[in-house]
Amino acid sequence: MTAIDSVPPRTLRQAFPAKPFGLKPPPPHAPATVRSTSDLRRLQRLMTHALLCPPGPGDDLRPMWIDGRPLANVAAEFIKPNDRLTSLERLQIYRRSYG
Amino acid sequence: MPHHAHILERKPVVDWFEIISENFMVDGGRPLEVLDRILEQYRVVQHGVSMYFGSADKLDRTHLRKLKRLVKRTRTPWLSDHLCWGSVDGTYSHDLLPMPYTRAAAKRAAEKISQVRDYLEVPICVENVSSYAEFHVSEMTEWEFLTEVVERADCGILLDVNNIYVSAKNHDFNPYDYLNGVPHHRVGQIHVAGHTKFERYLLDTHDHPVLDPVWKLYAHATRRCGVTATLLEWDDRIPSFAEVHQEALKANEFIGGARAAQPDQGTAPGVNASARK
Numbered sequence: 416m417t418a419i420d421s422v423p424p425r426t427l428r429q430a431f432p433a434k435p436f437g438l439k440p441p442p443p444h445a446p447a448t449v450r451s452t453s454d455l456r457r458l459q460r461l462m463t464h465a466l467l468c469p470p471g472p473g474d475d476l477r478p479m480w481i482d483g484r485p486l487a488n489v490a491a492e493f494i495k496p497n498d499r500l501t502s503l504e505r506l507q508i509y510r511r512s513y514g
Numbered sequence: 515m516p517h518h519a520h521i522l523e524r525k526p527v528v529d530w531f532e533i534i535s536e537n538f539m540v541d542g543g544r545p546l547e548v549l550d551r552i553l554e555q556y557r558v559v560q561h562g563v564s565m566y567f568g569s570a571d572k573l574d575r576t577h578l579r580k581l582k583r584l585v586k587r588t589r590t591p592w593l594s595d596h597l598c599w600g601s602v603d604g605t606y607s608h609d610l611l612p613m614p615y616t617r618a619a620a621k622r623a624a625e626k627i628s629q630v631r632d633y634l635e636v637p638i639c640v641e642n643v644s645s646y647a648e649f650h651v652s653e654m655t656e657w658e659f660l661t662e663v664v665e666r667a668d669c670g671i672l673l674d675v676n677n678i679y680v681s682a683k684n685h686d687f688n689p690y691d692y693l694n695g696v697p698h699h700r701v702g703q704i705h706v707a708g709h710t711k712f713e714r715y716l717l718d719t720h721d722h723p724v725l726d727p728v729w730k731l732y733a734h735a736t737r738r739c740g741v742t743a744t745l746l747e748w749d750d751r752i753p754s755f756a757e758v759h760q761e762a763l764k765a766n767e768f769i770g771g772a773r774a775a776q777p778d779q780g781t782a783p784g785v786n787a788s789a790r791k
Contacts, residue, residue, distance in 0.1 A: 437604040437605050438603045438604075438605040439603050445650070445651075446651065447651070448616070449614045449616040449618055449619055449649075449651045450616065450617075450618045452618065452622050453570075454651075455570040455614065455616075455618065455619050455622060456570035456571075456602060458614060458649065459569065459570055459599055459602040459611075460602050460603065462611065463602050463603075463605060463607060466607060466609075467605070467607065492650075493649055493650055493651070494647045494649065494650070495647070495648045495649065495650055497685070497686060499714040499715065500646075500714055502647075504714075505647040506647065508646040508715065508717070509609060509611065509646060509647065
């Protein structure tokens with residue numbers, strides 16, 4: 416069991432909605448910069464899609480992105496890793512725990 | 515509000531309580547009855563979890579109307595919520611998601627804070643969140659971003675020193691650089707809380723006492739900001755009221771430096787009166 420696996424299920428807030436009504440499709444790639452509200456919306460739409468829809472087994476993120484790429488590659492486009500946590504593991508913390 | 519019966523019956527000496535606004539944005543019923551009885555005896559400060567100043571989306575006018583009704587009811591001296599986002603296209607994650615630290619994002623957040631303050635007619639304090647992810651697009655540090663937002667919005671800061679500590683460990687920055695880097699004259703309130711250590715990161719869980727490194731940060735914060743209204747957050751696995759209150763009062767042990775500089779001021783440790791479930 417890894418440290419990420421040992422994160423307790425989220426208990427302090429509601430679960431993510433099963434169907435994110437109204438959420439528009441994500442951009443194909445993460446914005447290279449956020450210099451406008453439109454850029455901000457694209458980044459937030461991307462992260463929301465990665466977190467919300469559709470979930471993988473249990474409380475996990477889905478393994479593959481909409482276009483067939485590994486979700487790990489997509490997460491690496493917009494989230495910084497460090498020597499302890501990959502970009503995907505950082506995303507997983509939000510998926511599985513209270514932030 | 516697991517300890518409301520104790521509070522109403524025993525009337526403990528507590529300077530003020532913090533409520534989660536969203537738990538009381540209802541038309542009636544038991545929560546408001548209890549709140550009204552608390553308000554007869556205590557000052558109450560409102561703290562929100564779903565304004566999402568950092569979302570690209572426009573403000574939710576229905577939410578604001580309900581919030582204003584509650585503000586009139588509580589006469590809260592200020593209102594706080596988080597510098598984060600959690601919704602897009604009207605879809606809510608019910609989470610406190612981190613911001614990209616860019617000037618455009620700061621400008622957007624500041625605009626929304628100003629709109630909320632103007633509508634609610636109450637001072638606003640924005641709280642730094644604990645975070646587990648940072649974005650490649652960020653142009654500045656988190657404390658530079660927080661400063662950019664509050665200077666643009668001309669608003670206050672709710673400085674959560676536990677969140678600073680958690681984020682510092684998760685992102686490898688010095689928490690004292692953060693504390694030294696924010697505009698201290700804008701800090702209107704401080705949060706302290708407990709967190710959980712995992713092998714590779716810290717998680718902001720609010721489910722046990724404040725850890726020593728956070729108290730040390732708190733002492734440093736009060737030396738820089740002065741004696742400041744301080745609130746202990748304890749939202750899960752909540753022990754007896756006496757134990758929570760005792761933990762809140764520990765804040766007094768760490769403000770010696772600030773008190774020496776401001777001998778005429780006391781402290782104001784408060785207790786979060788609401789579970790966030």
